[in-house]
Amino acid sequence: MPRVKMKQDIAQTLGGKQKAALVVATALVGLGLGFGVAYLMAGSIAYWGVVSGPFVISLRVAIPATVIAGITGVASGYALAKGRFPGRSVLETLGSLPLILPPTVIGFYLLQVLSPGTKVGGFLTRLVGHVLVYNVFGCIIVATVAAYPFCMRASRAAVEGVDPSIEEAARAMGLPNWRVALLVTIPLARRGIAAGLTIGAARALGEYGATLMVGGDIDGKTRTMSLAILDSFTTPERNTMILILVLMAISAMTGVGLLGRNRP
Amino acid sequence: MTDALEVAVARKIGEFELDVAFTVESGMSVLFGPSGAGKSLTLALIAGLLRPDSGTIMINGRVVTDCSRHINVSTQQRRIGMVFQDGLLLPHRSVLDNVALAVRQANGRRARRAVARSWLERVGAGEFADRRPSSLSGGQRQRVALARGLAGDPALVLLDEPLSALDSPVRRELRTLIRDVIISSGVPAVLVTHDAEEAEELGDVVIAYDNGRVTGRSMVERPACREPRTRAAESTESE
Numbered sequence: 001m002p003r004v005k006m007k008q009d010i011a012q013t014l015g016g017k018q019k020a021a022l023v024v025a026t027a028l029v030g031l032g033l034g035f036g037v038a039y040l041m042a043g044s045i046a047y048w049g050v051v052s053g054p055f056v057i058s059l060r061v062a063i064p065a066t067v068i069a070g071i072t073g074v075a076s077g078y079a080l081a082k083g084r085f086p087g088r089s090v091l092e093t094l095g096s097l098p099l100i101l102p103p104t105v106i107g108f109y110l111l112q113v114l115s116p117g118t119k120v121g122g123f124l125t126r127l128v129g130h131v132l133v134y135n136v137f138g139c140i141i142v143a144t145v146a147a148y149p150f151c152m153r154a155s156r157a158a159v160e161g162v163d164p165s166i167e168e169a170a171r172a173m174g175l176p177n178w179r180v181a182l183l184v185t186i187p188l189a190r191r192g193i194a195a196g197l198t199i200g201a202a203r204a205l206g207e208y209g210a211t212l213m214v215g216g217d218i219d220g221k222t223r224t225m226s227l228a229i230l231d232s233f234t235t236p237e238r239n240t241m242i243l244i245l246v247l248m249a250i251s252a253m254t255g256v257g258l259l260g261r262n263r264p
Numbered sequence: 265m266t267d268a269l270e271v272a273v274a275r276k277i278g279e280f281e282l283d284v285a286f287t288v289e290s291g292m293s294v295l296f297g298p299s300g301a302g303k304s305l306t307l308a309l310i311a312g313l314l315r316p317d318s319g320t321i322m323i324n325g326r327v328v329t330d331c332s333r334h335i336n337v338s339t340q341q342r343r344i345g346m347v348f349q350d351g352l353l354l355p356h357r358s359v360l361d362n363v364a365l366a367v368r369q370a371n372g373r374r375a376r377r378a379v380a381r382s383w384l385e386r387v388g389a390g391e392f393a394d395r396r397p398s399s400l401s402g403g404q405r406q407r408v409a410l411a412r413g414l415a416g417d418p419a420l421v422l423l424d425e426p427l428s429a430l431d432s433p434v435r436r437e438l439r440t441l442i443r444d445v446i447i448s449s450g451v452p453a454v455l456v457t458h459d460a461e462e463a464e465e466l467g468d469v470v471i472a473y474d475n476g477r478v479t480g481r482s483m484v485e486r487p488a489c490r491e492p493r494t495r496a497a498e499s500t501e502s503e
Contacts, residue, residue: 168313169352171339173366174416183365187356 050237053220054228055244058205060136061224065143066201072144073151073200074193078181080152081159099149103209110142110214134216139224142214146207147200154196158189198252205248266325268452269293269420273309273319273329282306282476285319288454288469292446295456296463297473303456306473307422310454311346312339324419343368345413345421345451350429351405353397359384359408360393369417383411387445403434410442414449421446421453427462439465 079085080092098106114132115121125131132138162185170184171177186193208226215222217231225241232238272285282302295303308314310321312328315336321329323344328337345366353362363380370376384390389407397405406426413421426442427435443466446453457463463470464484472480 165348166352166354168339169346169348170354170365172311172313172344172346172422173412174340174343174368175365176340183357184354 048240050232051225051228051240051244054223054225054241057136057139057221057223058225061139061143061211062201062204065140065147065204066197068140069144069147069151069200069204070197073148073196074155074186077152077155077157077193077196078159078185080156082181095152096149098145099153103146103207104213106145107142107210107213110138110145110210114138114141114214133214134218134222136215136222139211139215139222142210143204143207146210147204150200150203151193151196154199155189155193158192158196159185161192162188198255202249202252205245267322268324269310269454270320270322271306271310273306273316273321275305275309275314275316277305280476282309284473284476284478286471286478286481288452290450290452291468292443292453292455292466293469293471294463294467295454295473296460296467296470297458297479299458301458301473302476303458303473304424307424307454307456310420311344311422312337312342343416343419345416345418347406347409347413347421347423347426349425351397351402351409353405353408353412355397357396358393359389359395359397359400362397362408363412363415366412366416380411380415383415384408387411387441401434402430403438406430406438407441410445414445414451418451421451423453423455425456425458428457428459435462442466 076091076095080088111133112118113120114124116125116131116133121132130137132141166188167180167184170180175183205224206226208224208230211217211222211224212227212230215224215227217223217227223231225245229238229241229245232241267287267289269288271287274281274283276282280300280302282305284302284306295306297303305314309316309329310323316329316331318331319329320327320331323342327333327335328342329335353359354365357365360377360380363383364373364376367376367379370379381390381393384393387407387410389404389411392400392404392408397408400408409426413423423442427438430438439462442455455466457466467484470480470482470484471478472482
């Protein structure tokens with residue numbers, strides 16, 4: 001198709017630095033527009049005063065959770081795809097459990113592990129020097145656990161999909177294995193990894209069952225948007241929050257769709 | 265003088281058994297034989313991409329594989345350059361990056377890119393430096409692959425049917441280029457091919473393969489200056 005061809009031509013004509021500059025410029029313009037519109041609309045969005053608190057908490061939880069789940073998920077997905085090591089099947093099974101267990105069961109186990117009153121929880125609390133339940137840390141841990149399986153499984157599948165002969169060629173070039181992973185395998189698997197991270201981020205944003213148990217649904221502290229929707233089910237501000245979450249989900253999925261186009 | 269390569273290995277894959285022994289000196293040696301004879305498998309063993317069941321491999325007098333002593337130097341540490349049949353360039357990096365990443369002997373990105381650029385010029389691919397491999401023709405890709413194979417200052421270059429995926433005119437052009445560049449670089453090379461004309465044109469020594477065994481070895485006589493060659497590679501049937 002001509003339009004696709006034209007995009008490919010542009011992609012091939014631009015150098016690495018020019019492409020990076022284009023991406024940064026687009027991102028800055030996008031951010032500027034987003035903040036501008038949000039600023040202008042703040043007065044117009046119904047119940048913004050009620051919604052803004054949970055919205056900010058949701059971002060404070062979902063962003064670090066996605067980063068942590070992304071890093072650990074990509075690393076373990078790569079290890080599962082490439083390595084034969086003791087405990088491999090245990091990692092795979094445990095890592096996938098949050099996908100199939102009810103959120104309440106995950107919440108129960110996390111409370112057992114994180115509560116200062118339990119042996120493990122007491123040890124962890126002393127280790128990090130901070131209580132890990134009924135605060136934003138607990139919410140981040142829950143969201144990380146919820147997002148991790150998507151990041152891990154998508155990364156594993158994407159890494160397995162990379163042509164091993166290209167990796168062999170890279171090794172024959174003298175690149176050590178860690179550089180082959182960082183410079184060849186993961187960049188070639190980036191689309192699958194990005195899709196997993198996006199779904200993981202959406203899951204981190206949407207988690208509420210275990211978050212309720214571990215975070216405690218404390219207003220202004222651990223009440224994320226998903227929890228606020230549950231709490232305000234009979235009040236009209238829920239519509240605003242539902243709309244925000246739906247828009248965020250659509251944006252994320254559109255991003256995944258764009259990542260899947262016109263890349264070698 | 266130390267041989268550039270000494271190979272004595274055996275490897276069984278399913279019903280196929282490879283059991284070969286040969287040495288390679290300087291210049292271009294060709295492993296010649298029909299498809300499925302074990303030539304590419306031998307190259308993979310030399311490169312350390314696969315392990316033999318038994319035997320030894322020495323590159324420039326250094327043991328890189330010795331099954332009895334459990335020595336198996338990693339591919340990265342063997343200091344080899346490889347040129348594959350379909351190039352196998354990294355599709356997400358520029359042509360220059362593909363070559364620069366293989367440069368071992370220079371420190372710093374700028375120095376590595378300078379070495380890479382000079383190799384690209386030598387193989388006539390300087391003008392493609394900033395392009396992606398997907399935008400190149402098959403012949404152009406193999407030029408880049410050749411530059412990449414040599415840019416890392418290797419002790420040995422392995423070429424696995426580098427021309428078999430190309431059309432005849434490009435093939436002829438690249439044959440001359442491969443021979444000229446490799447001979448002028450002074451790096452010993454082993455090339456795999458099933459094409460008799462190519463074996464004769466490119467090789468100083470032709471090692472004949474059949475069904476996992478070495479069946480012959482012959483020197484190719486060359487005039488002092490480069491002219492079209494007249495001898496055929498049938499002398500490989502001797503021994």
